[in-house]
Amino acid sequence: MNEEKKHIFDNPANVKRVVRTLVALCAGLFAFDFFYHRHTEISPEKIPGFYALYGFVACVILVLAAKEMRKLLMRKEDYYEGDDDE
Amino acid sequence: MSSFHPALIFFVGAILVALVRGRLQAFLAVLIPVVGAWNILHLHAGIDWNVTLFSYALHPMHVDRLSLLFGYLFHLAAFIGLIFAYRAGDTVQRVSAILYAGSAIGAVFAGDLITLFIFWELLAITSVFLIWARRTPRAMRAGLRYLVINVVSGVLLLSGAIVHYHDTGSLEFGYIGLGSLASWLIFLAIGIKCAWPGLHNWLTDAYPEATPAGAVFLSAFTTKVAVYALARAFPGTEMLIYIGAAMTAFPIFFAVIENDLRRVLSYSMINQIGFMVCGIGLGTQLALNGAVAHAFNDVLFKGLLFMSMGAVLYRTGRINGSDLGGLYKSMPKTAGLCIVGAASISAFPLFSGFVSKSMVMAALLEEHHVVVWFVLLFASAGVFHHAGIKIPFFAFFSHDAKIRVKEAPRSMLIAMGIGAALCIFIGSYPKALYSLLPYGADYAPYTITHVLSQCQLLFWSALAFTFLKLTGLYPPELRSVNLDIEWFYRTAAPAVVRGAVYAVRAMRGAASAASLALLHGMIDSARVTFGPGGRQSRTWPTGTIALLAAFLLGVYLVLFYF
Numbered sequence: 230m231n232e233e234k235k236h237i238f239d240n241p242a243n244v245k246r247v248v249r250t251l252v253a254l255c256a257g258l259f260a261f262d263f264f265y266h267r268h269t270e271i272s273p274e275k276i277p278g279f280y281a282l283y284g285f286v287a288c289v290i291l292v293l294a295a296k297e298m299r300k301l302l303m304r305k306e307d308y309y310e311g312d313d314d315e
Numbered sequence: 316m317s318s319f320h321p322a323l324i325f326f327v328g329a330i331l332v333a334l335v336r337g338r339l340q341a342f343l344a345v346l347i348p349v350v351g352a353w354n355i356l357h358l359h360a361g362i363d364w365n366v367t368l369f370s371y372a373l374h375p376m377h378v379d380r381l382s383l384l385f386g387y388l389f390h391l392a393a394f395i396g397l398i399f400a401y402r403a404g405d406t407v408q409r410v411s412a413i414l415y416a417g418s419a420i421g422a423v424f425a426g427d428l429i430t431l432f433i434f435w436e437l438l439a440i441t442s443v444f445l446i447w448a449r450r451t452p453r454a455m456r457a458g459l460r461y462l463v464i465n466v467v468s469g470v471l472l473l474s475g476a477i478v479h480y481h482d483t484g485s486l487e488f489g490y491i492g493l494g495s496l497a498s499w500l501i502f503l504a505i506g507i508k509c510a511w512p513g514l515h516n517w518l519t520d521a522y523p524e525a526t527p528a529g530a531v532f533l534s535a536f537t538t539k540v541a542v543y544a545l546a547r548a549f550p551g552t553e554m555l556i557y558i559g560a561a562m563t564a565f566p567i568f569f570a571v572i573e574n575d576l577r578r579v580l581s582y583s584m585i586n587q588i589g590f591m592v593c594g595i596g597l598g599t600q601l602a603l604n605g606a607v608a609h610a611f612n613d614v615l616f617k618g619l620l621f622m623s624m625g626a627v628l629y630r631t632g633r634i635n636g637s638d639l640g641g642l643y644k645s646m647p648k649t650a651g652l653c654i655v656g657a658a659s660i661s662a663f664p665l666f667s668g669f670v671s672k673s674m675v676m677a678a679l680l681e682e683h684h685v686v687v688w689f690v691l692l693f694a695s696a697g698v699f700h701h702a703g704i705k706i707p708f709f710a711f712f713s714h715d716a717k718i719r720v721k722e723a724p725r726s727m728l729i730a731m732g733i734g735a736a737l738c739i740f741i742g743s744y745p746k747a748l749y750s751l752l753p754y755g756a757d758y759a760p761y762t763i764t765h766v767l768s769q770c771q772l773l774f775w776s777a778l779a780f781t782f783l784k785l786t787g788l789y790p791p792e793l794r795s796v797n798l799d800i801e802w803f804y805r806t807a808a809p810a811v812v813r814g815a816v817y818a819v820r821a822m823r824g825a826a827s828a829a830s831l832a833l834l835h836g837m838i839d840s841a842r843v844t845f846g847p848g849g850r851q852s853r854t855w856p857t858g859t860i861a862l863l864a865a866f867l868l869g870v871y872l873v874l875f876y877f
Contacts, residue, residue, distance in 0.1 A: 236644045238712065248781055255778045258771045267764040270680045271688075280771035287696040288779035295571035296790045302798040303572070309796065309805055310453070 255281065318358055320376055321386060321424060322434070324351045325393075325417025333410045341401045344409045348394040348416070355386050363426060371486060374426025380753035384607060385423040385543045387751070389416055392535035392614050395733050399622050400528035401726035403629050411444035412532045419536035423543050427486040428476035428501075431544070435472055435508075438537055439465030445529030446521055454524040460805075461521035465537070468507035475500030491548040502549060508541035509592065510585050512561045516801040518585065519569075523577040523634070527625030530577055534584060534621045535614045542591045542610045551598025559596055560687045562589025563694035569799065570701035574635045574792050576710060577624050580617065583660065583702040586694055587613045593691065594675040597682055600754040605674025608748055612659065612667040612741060619656035619734035620706060623649050626723035626731070627710055633718070636705075636792035641715030649723045650711040655735040659742065661703035661773060662695065667738045669769065670745035670760040677758070696776045703773075704780050709792060 237243050262277040269275050276282075328347035332340055362378040393416035400408060418441055422434035439462055446458035479497035480486050491498045510518045522533050549555065566582035566589075573579045587609070594606030626649045627642060628634045643650040655666070662668035672695065679688040722728070741748050745760055783789040845851050 238643075248785075251774070251777060251781060255774050258767070258774055261767060262771075265763065265767065267768060268762070269764075271685055274768075278771070280768040281775040283692060284696040284772040284775040285779045287693045288700045288776045289783065291567060291693075291697050291700060292571055292779075292783055292789060295568045296788075298568055299572050299790060299795075299797070303793070303795045304798060306794045306796060 318362075319354050320364075320421070321351055321355050321358070321390075322417045322421030324354055325413050325420065329410050329413040329417065332413060333406065336406070340406065340409060341404065344397045344404070344413060345394065345401065347413055348390045348397065351420070352387075352390045352394070355383075355390060358383065358386070371429070371480075372427070373429060373486065374488075375430050376424045377426025377488075378424060380751075381543070381547060381607065382423045384611065384751050384753060385539065386420055388539070388611050388614055389419050389423070389536065391737075392416070392532075392618060395615075395618060395622075395730050396528065396531045396535065398733070399531055399625070399727055399730035401730075402724040403526070403528050403625070403727070405448065407444055407448045408526055408528055411441050411448075412528070414441040415445070415532055415536060419540050422540045426488060428472070428479065428488050429486055431488050432469060432473045432476055435504075435540075436466065436469040438508075438540060439469060442533060442537065445532055446525045448526045448529060449524060451524075457521045457524040460801075461517050464507065464517040468504045471500050471507070472504035475502075475504060489547065490550070493549065493552055493554070502552075505541050505544045505548070506558075508537055509545060510538060510541075510562070510588060511558055511592075512565055513800055515562075515566070515585050516799050519566075519578055519581040519799065520801055522581045522584075523575050527629045531618055531621045531625055534580070534617050538584065538588055539610050539614060542588060542595070542606065545592065546595050546603060546607060550595055550603055552596055555592050555596025556684060556687055557596075559589045559591070559593025560690045562586065562592055564589075564690050564697075567694060567697035567701055569797060570697075571705070572790060572797055574637055574795060576634050576636055576639070576706055577621065577628070579636075579701060579706060580620055580624060583698055584613075584617055586698055586702075587617065587660065589694065590672055590675050590691065593687065594678060597675070597678050597684070599678050599682065601674055601681065601758060602678035604749075604752040604754050604758070605671055605678060608671035608674060608752055609668075611748060611751075612671045612738070615734055615737050615741070616656045616659035616667055619731055619738065620653065620660065620702065622727065622731045622734065623653035623656060624706070624710065626727045629727070630720040630723060631718050635794065636709035636713075637794050639710045639716055639718070640713035641711070642718060642720075643711040644715070645718070645720050646711070646722050648728055649731070650707065652728070652731040652735045653707050653711065655738055657703040657707050659738040661699035662769060663773060664742075664761070664766045664769060665739065666742040667748075669742055670748070673760055673765060673769070674758050692772070696772055699773050699776045700780060704777060 259278045259281050262279075262281075267274065273279055325347060328343075328350070332344050332347070335343060358378050360379045360383060362376065363374055364376040366373045366375060393413070396412060396416075397404075397409070400412065404412070415438065418434045418437035422431055422438065425431040425434055443458045443462045443465075446454050446461060475497045476486065478495070478500060479491070482495055482497055491501060493499065493502060507514045507517075518538070522530050525533055545555070563586050566585040570579045570582040570586070573582060591606040591609050591613075594602040594609070597603075624634060627639065627646070630646065631639070631642070633639060659666040659668045662672045676688065676691060676695075679685075679691065723731075749758070780789070843849055
């Protein structure tokens, strides 16, 4: 293992670079809405950054709700096996 | 020129493949869809074979633009899958995969309900071996559950066909629409194979238990035949809009917390079929085109994702997110191809999902289904989250699980490469797919507005993932199972049956004990009365009898006078 070559994401600086690029891209895409008028079909679309905010909020809600679901639905890995072998 | 029935080539081919072994077998298997493609390219809309069997008019082959599109798709899927199985497959898997593909092709060219039923059941029977070929007790049981549920779907279809014939005097498979009992039976039969909410669990139960190559075939055929049948028989059925919307939304929650990455893909498959079902429910030309175009693309990108995860399973023997990570170091090509599939399913511009999913979205707004549109937009962000990011991230990046394996075999890389190339080709040059679509509708996916809003949605979803991951809010991958509808038939129903058996057994025990006690009581009391020394067996002196007779005579005399 010691001789193994360093891979790109073994260096934390590269991971940081990816995150920074993503943040910059997101900021840029958001800013676009102030310069370009999209051809909208429904009124919520007119809000600047509607799609950006919707995507962000949707994913946060999705993950947090799924996390709550775990409390109700999660069982041990062999949950069904115990029944089947009976 | 006269052509062969496209399914026949696969059925004959399967026999030939079964007769040979080794590399020749693997090579011959890949050749079959090629021969099939040569045949199907000579088919054209309007071909209709009539056979009269026991005075029933059957149409074993009926060709129109809808069936042709699915015919092309299934040949393509079989070709890619059999290349993938070149190294990893065995005789059982190759033969059943070829029969399975032939059944799917037969089903989409079926012009009557009986032919459809036959291929419908063959789909279930031929494909179950792709699960059983894993040869684990778990896979055996999952395969059996899969088979039972899919055969039930076929029985419903046959019942519907019989009632339909009784009602209308025709077995033709065309537009049916909801109304009669027959239509509901057929609707439900398709709904099971289509994995509607509540009827979906067979899919997420069985597909992840299949072999690496088996899951690739399974992901291509059964559900897409159901989408085809729905598009032919029930376009414009409003209920489907809401069923489809539910399908897009609920599985993504399960996908986020699921550990088995092929089960994550199974949930995301239901999510993608939801977009198609929704489009079929809308029933406009744009929506129907969108539904079938998305079915076409889904087979390619979902196949690609299942292939990449199959390659990971094949090389590492593991598929749980909690066991994997850092594989980009040893399987960089597989990682890259997986990302192409992930970008396609997430509908990034220039990838295939972008040009088809948006047709359904646009059609929803045209028909003013704003609430459903919001649900589907939520699901679009969600699919990127669980399939677009989660799959590649936890398999190939994340923390390094220190698994060092070889890159996927060359045949697998070729198969994934073809899939990835098609995803990018269709995404970048959508006209190639649009020209094959059954309904005339113009749609231009590449407008600035569309590209911009889709990029905003997706990049900000990625930002949400990064945010949740860095703040530690993102739920870790845990070795676990999550309860779903299957709990009712895997735990609750057996428990109820077991309980009933215990209750009956206990009641029978109590009843026999009680009746035995009663019997003993009767014997005892009989012994007391009639046994030795009992009252009835006592000998009485003659004087007592004479006295008793005199007394009775006296009573009689008294009664006579009054």
